[in-house]
Amino acid sequence: MDTEKSEEFYKKLIEQLYDTSKWPSTYLYKFIVLSEKEKIEAINTIFDNTGAVIESKKSKNGKYTSLSITVTLKNPEAVVAKYKEVTQIEGVISL
Template sequence: MNPQENPEAFYKKLKAQLKDTSIWPSEYLYKFIVKSSPEKIKTVEDIFDNLGAVITTKASSNGKYTSISINVRLKNPDAVIAKYKEVSEKVEGVISL
């Protein structure tokens, strides 16, 4: 199930899984794919600014897309979901993995 098809069900399931599998606060690894655009990459990076996140980017072999990995310590599952929602609202065409 991906968040674009049924966001409420996706986030409800994710929250339950995060509660069951982690002790909070905890490290969480986000993975996003965006069309290679400095503006889109910067927008994603700015969303996680001032959180102590470790952010790595990697362009696809043809350079059309960029994967963004973000490792960050968050206080609870609601904080994880809030960041997913913020990225999906601010970055057009983002794919969340």
């Protein structure tokens, strides 16, 4: 995703989150990643010490792992900050 498009996407997301939720609020992230221990651990590390509940499920053939992460954050900017951290990990798909 090019930077200009992603910044516009994040700006729109922040506006929508302010319109639809009271903050602080619980947010659900969903990611799909290759079932590589290092990548899954990297995502887990991003959410360490946040009180996040992380559920993982491998795909039928085990090649991919989906991660559902529920965490309470103080504002939409914090939501976007976590997305930006996770997108630094190669091959992660955000849903």
